[in-house]
Amino acid sequence: MSQKVLLNSKEVNIILHRLACQLIENHIDFSNTVIIGLQPRGKYLADRLAHMLKEDYGIKDLEYGYLDITFFRDDFRRGDKPLEANTTHIEFIVEDKNVVFVDDVLYTGRSIRAALTAIQSFGRPKHIELLTLIDRRFSRHLPIQPDYRGRQVDAINEEKVIVNWKENDGEDSVYLINK
Amino acid sequence: MSQLSVNHLLGIKYLNKEDIQLIFETADQFKEVINRPIKKVPSLRDITIANLFFENSTRTKLSFELAEKRLSADVINFSAGQSSVKKGETLIDTVNNILSMKVDMVVMRHPSPGAGVFLSKHINASIINAGDGAHEHPTQALLDTYSIREALGEVKGKNVVIVGDILHSRVALSNIYALQLQGANVMVCGPKTLLPKYIKDLGVKVETNLKKALEWCDVANMLRVQNERMDISYFPSTREYAQQYGVNKELLNSLSKDITIMHPGPINRGVEITSDVADSDQSIILNQVENGVAIRMAVIYLLASKIKQ
Numbered sequence: 158m159s160q161k162v163l164l165n166s167k168e169v170n171i172i173l174h175r176l177a178c179q180l181i182e183n184h185i186d187f188s189n190t191v192i193i194g195l196q197p198r199g200k201y202l203a204d205r206l207a208h209m210l211k212e213d214y215g216i217k218d219l220e221y222g223y224l225d226i227t228f229f230r231d232d233f234r235r236g237d238k239p240l241e242a243n244t245t246h247i248e249f250i251v252e253d254k255n256v257v258f259v260d261d262v263l264y265t266g267r268s269i270r271a272a273l274t275a276i277q278s279f280g281r282p283k284h285i286e287l288l289t290l291i292d293r294r295f296s297r298h299l300p301i302q303p304d305y306r307g308r309q310v311d312a313i314n315e316e317k318v319i320v321n322w323k324e325n326d327g328e329d330s331v332y333l334i335n336k
Numbered sequence: 337m338s339q340l341s342v343n344h345l346l347g348i349k350y351l352n353k354e355d356i357q358l359i360f361e362t363a364d365q366f367k368e369v370i371n372r373p374i375k376k377v378p379s380l381r382d383i384t385i386a387n388l389f390f391e392n393s394t395r396t397k398l399s400f401e402l403a404e405k406r407l408s409a410d411v412i413n414f415s416a417g418q419s420s421v422k423k424g425e426t427l428i429d430t431v432n433n434i435l436s437m438k439v440d441m442v443v444m445r446h447p448s449p450g451a452g453v454f455l456s457k458h459i460n461a462s463i464i465n466a467g468d469g470a471h472e473h474p475t476q477a478l479l480d481t482y483s484i485r486e487a488l489g490e491v492k493g494k495n496v497v498i499v500g501d502i503l504h505s506r507v508a509l510s511n512i513y514a515l516q517l518q519g520a521n522v523m524v525c526g527p528k529t530l531l532p533k534y535i536k537d538l539g540v541k542v543e544t545n546l547k548k549a550l551e552w553c554d555v556a557n558m559l560r561v562q563n564e565r566m567d568i569s570y571f572p573s574t575r576e577y578a579q580q581y582g583v584n585k586e587l588l589n590s591l592s593k594d595i596t597i598m599h600p601g602p603i604n605r606g607v608e609i610t611s612d613v614a615d616s617d618q619s620i621i622l623n624q625v626e627n628g629v630a631i632r633m634a635v636i637y638l639l640a641s642k643i644k645q
Contacts, residue, residue, distance in 0.1 A: 225365065228369065228377035229377060229379075233380075234643060242361075242362060242365035278369075278372045278373065278374040278375075278377075279372065279373060279374075280373065
């Protein structure tokens with residue numbers, strides 16, 4: 158098993174600031190925009206971005222939550238193990254809001270498809286955008302593309318992209334691992 | 337641990353501690369789902385479930401049906417009253433006929449103890465026991481202990497008394513297994529005629545004085561007197577039963593601490609508990625009903641995930 162560093166902690170930080178600025182460019186004061194982190198791994202990125210937008214860029218009333226898509230996935234009973242659920246935490250209605258989905262890695266696009274269905278349980282959003290830290294292009298099963306991307310990666314299917322977060326894994330970093 | 341150790345839910349007896357933990361954690365997520373503006377998820381859209389009720393039921397049947405529909409399963413209902421069972425068809429024949437219509441899962445209530453276990457040996461579908469005679473009613477025990485966990489934080493170490501007709505109760509047996517598996521202390525209380533002779537062998541305390549039992553417990557689960565299962569008289573009169581084993585507000589107020597009151601329903605108001613107790617803040621009876629849907633969704637979801645395509 159070999160591994161290659163795609164992004165180190167400094168690079169992750171620069172990218173996060175750029176993504177935050179791009180969000181502000183489009184959503185200004187976030188008065189009609191909500192950020193939704195996709196469970197399980199998109200939660201950390203959403204936390205980080207929300208913290209950055211509030212502390213570094215002075216966005217006061219930022220609404221954000223986490224969405225678990227387990228029960229909306231299309232591979233139930235197709236894998237070896239059941240799909241374990243995570244917590245959904247959305248304390249607002251997304252009716253007529255601009256929603257920004259946040260996830261760490263965009264790969265086949267199936268999670269995003271599930272999220273697009275799942276979010277409808279909380280109302281009909283006006284507009285939905287997608288932000289991912291890593292975009293594994295050429296791996297898509299569905300016609301889904303990110304609106305904001307941290308870094309594009311050309312990885313083959315045997316390779317795996319691992320995103321680590323300081324609060325959970327001890328450091329901010331992104332690795333490409335050859336399985 | 338992310339999978340149940342069993343392929344059917346026939347009784348709490350066949351589960352282990354980790355299974356219950358997994359069911360509770362999954363139910364937590366479904367409880368959030370059923371409180372959304374849109375309360376439905378598409379997980380089980382390719383699963384068909386037959387609800388076979390060979391015995392009357394309102395609450396359990398509605399709760400199962402709702403749980404199935406919230407998971408997007410296709411549902412067919414069957415009640416013995418309107419069926420060929422009356423014409424003499426055997427249980428296996430009835431079920432096999434239904435399974436020929438490509439049903440993946442069977443939820444069954446039956447008056448004979450062990451009907452679910454029997455069926456699981458002869459047919460090829462996942463079976464959930466929704467009550468078999470006076471034997472087990474596993475989903476009721478799961479939702480009862482889940483409700484205790486919700487009200488008191490945890491089940492471990494809590495003192496729980498089950499009051500009333502223990503002899504004819506499947507709820508009592510399943511609750512005893514479920515409570516003990518989760519580390520609670522269990523007591524049964526009722527008139528001697530309604531306590532099974534060897535109940536102590538299950539490792540439970542036995543008490544015939546209601547006041548003493550209530551002083552001991554954190555939670556009292558009041559069972560219904562099952563008149564329909566009584567072939568002889570087990571106590572002189574309903575009035576006398578209510579006086580000896582009914583809980584009223586006065587009795588609750590005389591205790592040294594506030595205890596939680598549960599009831600699996602349907603309530604005989606004025607017999608097991610009076611209206612002011614059933615509707616008081618100490619009662620979690622309606623929470624039990626809400627949790628029933630979440631628990632049943634969790635059980636169905638986890639069992640369905642083990643059905644191979």
